[in-house]
Structures are given as structure tokens and as C-alpha cells.
Amino acid sequence: MTGITKIKLGNNGPEVSKLGLGCMRMSPVWGSAKPDEAESVATIQQALDNGINFLNTGDFYGAGHNEMLVGKAIKGRRDDAFISVKFGAIFYGKQMLGLDLRPIAIKNFINYSLVRLGVDVIDLYQPCRLDNSVPIADVIGTVADLITEGKVRHLGVSEITAEQLRQVHAIHPVAALEIGYSLADRQIENELLPAAKELGIGVVAFANTAEGLLTGDLKAPLAENDHRLHFSRFQGDNLKQNLEKVEILKQLAKDKGTTTTQLAIAWVNQQGEHIMPLVSMSKRSRLPENMAAMEIHFTPEETALLNTNFAPGAMLGGTYLQR
Secondary structure: OOOOOOOEEEOOOEEOOOOOEEEEHHOOOOOOEEEEEOOOHHHHHHHHHHHEEEEEOOHHHHHHHHHHHHHHHHOOOHOOOOOEEEEEEEOOEEEEEEOOOOOHHHHHHHHHHHHOOOOOEEEEEEEOOOOOOOHEEEEEEEHHHHHHOOOEEEEEEEOOOOHHHHHHHHHOOEEEEEOOOOOOOOOOOOOOOHHHHHOOOOEEOOOOOOOOOOHHOOOOOOOOOHHHOOOHHHHHHHHHHHHHHHHHHHHHHHHHOOOHHHHHHHHHHHHOOOOOEEEEEOOOHHHHHHHHHHOOOOOOHHHHHHHHOOOOOOOOOOOOOHH
């Protein structure tokens, strides 16, 4: 494997890898079984060896398990890693109860995160969402205070609107916006992406395969216990027609000698130097494929094919990314 190139996270942000490693699925999520921990740690370490320094976690992933796992993986090599942490979500068992974005809660959250990660400072700290339960100025002001105190280096935000992004950036400079983005979910192209580019904010794009829809492996109907059945995109005729669209991507992948997943990641990567694909992995075997996706380019004809067949709104039904 060859190393990953580095980019600036926004106009004035830190240097990070163009490909980010999402660590969430290294812990039990939505009732899934816990992946092999030794393999997950080895995956993080091999990613670091190959220049993937952006590690994305959340204090609520696996009730703190994910942060402890990341901490174990980076022990002795803190300077190799750029750690991004989301906070604010409150879970009980498998159920999300809501958000707690009060300043007193944020100050409590970060102390636990620092201990679990085994670090003195978090590189990027961000509320997982903003729901107006607490004034934005109070939420962002608290993170700004943590930056002043030396517990945080940079402010990030996640899953917010263009209007909220402008509000936050006016209070304190935002280094990165984390948001779902893929060929199947392009609604952020209207307002949010232009706002981020205008403000000089980096974009950390997750869900590049649209919750597995663009992998080419999904079959209809889904299993009865599949959590994606909560969303109309994955139900009945919607899923069947959406998978017909994916056949176009599968054929292009065959023509280019790649996998469908690689094309989905490559498309996100090609949308701008300020955009980082954030890819979830829990096995070392996935690293070569996902790193190779960063080297894939599209001809003008291929780009036109994808933009025509995966135009905004082309996929039927809703998903949580379209809240």
C-alpha cells in the first residue's frame, strides 16, 4: 500500500489525511455484535502506518468503548493521530434519548473522553448535532473555552444546516463540517457545501455508500431485523428501483476494474480538495481497497453518466440523512 496524501482541513486548519478512518463500527452499534477488538486496534495502527491520521470517534459510540479502543491503538504514538470526537448524544441501551448540550454537560463529557482516549488534548471536538435545546452561543462558547484551556485544538460541527454553520462560524472559527454525502445523498450541494467552501471550512463526508446502498451487495428485501427498514428508501418498491440505479454503478465498476464501493468513495473524493471521505473500517483487509479508491479518476463521460443517473433526488424514499 502507498501512503495517503495530506490536505489542510479548511483554509486555515490543521494538516490531515485526505482519507479519514471512521471508528464507530469497531464498537457495538444499533445492536450489532462487537467486532474483534484486536483486529480493530490493528486496523487503526495499520491505517496510521499508511498516513491515515484522521480518526473519527464519539463519546457515545459503544458507551465509551470506542474511545477506549482508539486510546489503546494510539498509545505510544499520539503524534501520529488526529483525533476527532463527537459529543452530545444520550443513549440508554440501544435507544437514543436525545441530546445534552448544556455547558455543564460538555465540560463533563470531555473529561471522560480525555481519560478514555489517554490524551491531554482532543484535536477536533464537535457537537454531534444542534437541536436548539441550548442556545448555539452557549454550546460553541463552551468548546471555545475548552480550546482556550488547551483541552481542545479545533472546533468541528456535525449534521447542521447552512444557516447554523454561519452562526457557529461567527462565534468561533470552524475547522470542519462532518456531514453525510454520497452519490445517493446530494441534498447538501444546494446550500451547505457552498457555505462551507465560502467560509473556508473542511468537509468530512461520511456515509459514502449511503448506508450500504451503493456497495452493490445489497439485495431486496432486507432482513426483517435490519435497522435500515425504518427508512422508506430501503422499503418495498423504493429499494427495488434504487437498486436498479446501483446496477449502473456496478457496470461502471466492472468496466474500470474496480469495486462498486471504491467508485462510491472515489466520487466523494473527487468533489473537492476540501472534502475528505470518512470511511468506516474494522478490518485491515479493507484498507488496501479503500486507499486505492483515492487514486481513481473519472473521465468527463463517466462523470456525466453518474451525475445524470444519480442526480439530486434520484433515489426514492427518505433516510435519516434527509432529516
